[in-house]
Amino acid sequence: MSRSAAFDLLPGSDKNDVPAGIVQLNRSISRALRRQRGDFQYYDEPAGDPSLRQQIALRAAKRGWQAEVDELCITSGCQQSLFLALMAVCQKGDVVAVEAPGFYGVLQLLEQLGLQVVEIPASAETGLDVGAFEQTLQRWDIKACVVSPSFATPTGASMPLHARAHLIELAERHDLAIIEDDIYGESGWLVVPDTLKAVDHSNRVIHCSSLSKVLSRDLRLGWISGGRWHDDIVRLKLTSQLASSRFIQRGVADFFADGGYAAYLRRYRQQLQRQRDQLLDLLGTWSVPIRATSPAGGLALWLELPEQVDTIKLYNRALDEGVVITPGELFSMSGKFSNCLRLSFAHPWTSARAEALMRLPGLMA
Numbered sequence: 001m002s003r004s005a006a007f008d009l010l011p012g013s014d015k016n017d018v019p020a021g022i023v024q025l026n027r028s029i030s031r032a033l034r035r036q037r038g039d040f041q042y043y044d045e046p047a048g049d050p051s052l053r054q055q056i057a058l059r060a061a062k063r064g065w066q067a068e069v070d071e072l073c074i075t076s077g078c079q080q081s082l083f084l085a086l087m088a089v090c091q092k093g094d095v096v097a098v099e100a101p102g103f104y105g106v107l108q109l110l111e112q113l114g115l116q117v118v119e120i121p122a123s124a125e126t127g128l129d130v131g132a133f134e135q136t137l138q139r140w141d142i143k144a145c146v147v148s149p150s151f152a153t154p155t156g157a158s159m160p161l162h163a164r165a166h167l168i169e170l171a172e173r174h175d176l177a178i179i180e181d182d183i184y185g186e187s188g189w190l191v192v193p194d195t196l197k198a199v200d201h202s203n204r205v206i207h208c209s210s211l212s213k214v215l216s217r218d219l220r221l222g223w224i225s226g227g228r229w230h231d232d233i234v235r236l237k238l239t240s241q242l243a244s245s246r247f248i249q250r251g252v253a254d255f256f257a258d259g260g261y262a263a264y265l266r267r268y269r270q271q272l273q274r275q276r277d278q279l280l281d282l283l284g285t286w287s288v289p290i291r292a293t294s295p296a297g298g299l300a301l302w303l304e305l306p307e308q309v310d311t312i313k314l315y316n317r318a319l320d321e322g323v324v325i326t327p328g329e330l331f332s333m334s335g336k337f338s339n340c341l342r343l344s345f346a347h348p349w350t351s352a353r354a355e356a357l358m359r360l361p362g363l364m365a
Ligand SMILES: Cc1ncc(COP(=O)(O)O)c(C=O)c1O
Pocket: 076, 077, 078, 079, 080, 103, 105, 148, 153, 181, 183, 209, 210, 211, 212, 217, 221, 222
């Protein structure tokens, strides 16, 4: 199975249901487009629109990081941010550490760039095992570590403060870049953890994020703050993309500035919490023994099924029934997690969704 397939599409999500916040966002973008005069004849500056960067800096300050506008560069999404970060820090053949289980999009990038991968175990609750990473650093000459400290996918784990501080200390001691994937950071409904950047005293953290998971995947709007590699990263963006669309950036900046985003996010977080609970309640009725994470942010939970269950086979059987799940093996290069699944709670709960989930245990035999 290819890592590029689309997953997490249980039936029952209604693409026509547009939340009020998204309607407001679309109006902001339309207004920005109407205000556009001669812009269409010029490229935006490579780092992106200053008004949007200012708004992103204001949100970063709420999460312990006093970001300067000049430290931020707008991208076409977190995947591009991760790509630029790896391009700036690594040469072909270098070794990069990733969490396991971890985001398959990073594994694809590493493969594409000809980089070697070392997988570091990650706990389903506390994320990257920094002690195990320290031991790995004795054996491998590692250039960078890609990590999601807040609500990592697939587990929803968040790293405690002492582990974050330890990671930064290792980065200083071993001359590493830490590439922080913070795409789920703002989704937390109990707490919104500080960014790793907040404790980055030596400018070794490259912060990558986007609006894809909390607002809209279709905006294709993300950002990067490259620490000591920032100038190289902006140059790489310039050579690969030239510029980002100005009216979309300005529309989003207005949506942030007039409080639309904050109001939308408050409602969305409550909705995610409700949907997580609905999913956990349903899983509680399954007759098969399972272990499920119960994250306080992110869009998915991680399910450990009995050892004999092969979730690739389950994926194929479920597909025949019109149910799409994400098998655990996709989250590692090593063939581990074959009895695990990522289940999304990103979509509103419907009876079709509940029925699809109820059918899964019957397909495990
Ligand atoms: C952890 C993580 N990082 C990055 C991305 C890529 O996000 P974007 O749509 O902003 O490129 C995703 C998307 O699935 C993701 O789950």
